[in-house]
Amino acid sequence: MKTVQQYITPRRRGFNLPNLCFSGYSNVKSRDYPNTYQEDDFRLISDWGFNFARLPISYRCLTRQEHPFELTEEGLSKIDQGIEFGLKYNIHINLNIHRAPGFCINDDELEPFGWLDENGVAVDYFSAMWCKLTQRYRGISSERLTFNFINEPDEKPRIGPNLTRPKYSEIMKRLIAEVHAIDPDRHCVFDGWRAATEPMPELTGIANTSQSFHAYYPHELTHYNLWDGARRVPTWPMHAAENNYWDRHTLEIFFQKWVQFSVDNNIGVHVGEFGCHSNTPYQVMLNWMRDQLSLFKEYNLGFALWNLRGEFGIIKSIPNPGMPIDKRCGDFYFDEALLKLMQEN
Secondary structure, three states, X not given: OOOOOOOOOOXXXXXXXXXXXXXXXXXXXXXXXXOOOOHHHHHHXXXXXXXXXXXXXXXXHOOEOOEOOOOOHHHHHHHHHHHHHHHHOOOEEEEEEEEEOOEOOOOOOOOOOOOOOOOOHHHHHHHHHHHHHHHHOOOOOOOOEEEEOOOOOXXXXXHOOOOOHHHHHHHHHHHHHHHHHHOOXXXXXXXXHHHHOEOOHHHOOOOOEEEEEEEOOOHHHHXXXXXXHHOOOXXXXXXXXXXXXXXXXXXXXXXXXXXXXXXXXXXXXXXXXXXXXXXXXXXXXXXHHXXXXXXXXXXXXXXXXXXXXXXXXXXXXXXXXXXXXXXXXXXXXXXHHXXXXXXXX
């Protein structure tokens, strides 16, 4: 039987560049996130045969701590630079807000206020911010630039009122209406619910939109030794939480859910994030990657590895256990085998 494929969203392949994701006046500092975009990164992506870069951004890189709701020209100019590099190297840019005022999926730093606080200031600002970005980049075609409103929506009870699925849908419908009032042709991407793992039929039937999912299953392998539930050394295939068995077929079931959703609802889907932390043994990581990437190809799914440089990347700040370390890229380790797998798929 012929495989049902995702056929609406072009199959763009590439990387997340989280340079503005954990910086600004955040307390999280790392050489993996230099707070500016590097032209060499875009050149490498292009030279390797890829054509997509997702730019996850923290609002803290676009504002000042004393005025967290005011976008600065200094912050916006950094986005300008990333988009200009994309245009120069023929790389599609997908602009994403990873940390919004009042909401972020990460636990490293909690927001000082909730996204859904009663006064509604955070959501109002979030909407105004996207409207300003829409106006600023109105002349750039959606073939070159798309928007991805918020990263990995999920319930976050520890930072104010819960973000529920109906509330998320309501906010996204408000945003798309306001953005399209300024630029009707701007293509916008909705992350799926539950940290971009569940499709959103509530957000179908809207012109110039698609949806994105993230592929980090099983977490005990992709995020090995990063949390208490992931302390056992992974294998591939493997038994994970609650003795669930994960192999290529299990991954395929997850991908099929999204592809069937795409076909049934006539909406494009894309893998906005996937990756495996450098704590995971190298051969285990490669075996898992081989299955993931071959399924992306089989189902015609574009993808963006998290990330290019860093503990999940091709250019690694820390090598996986068992990884050859003879290939270097400055102070980083170069994963030639992973790059080859990505190029082949």
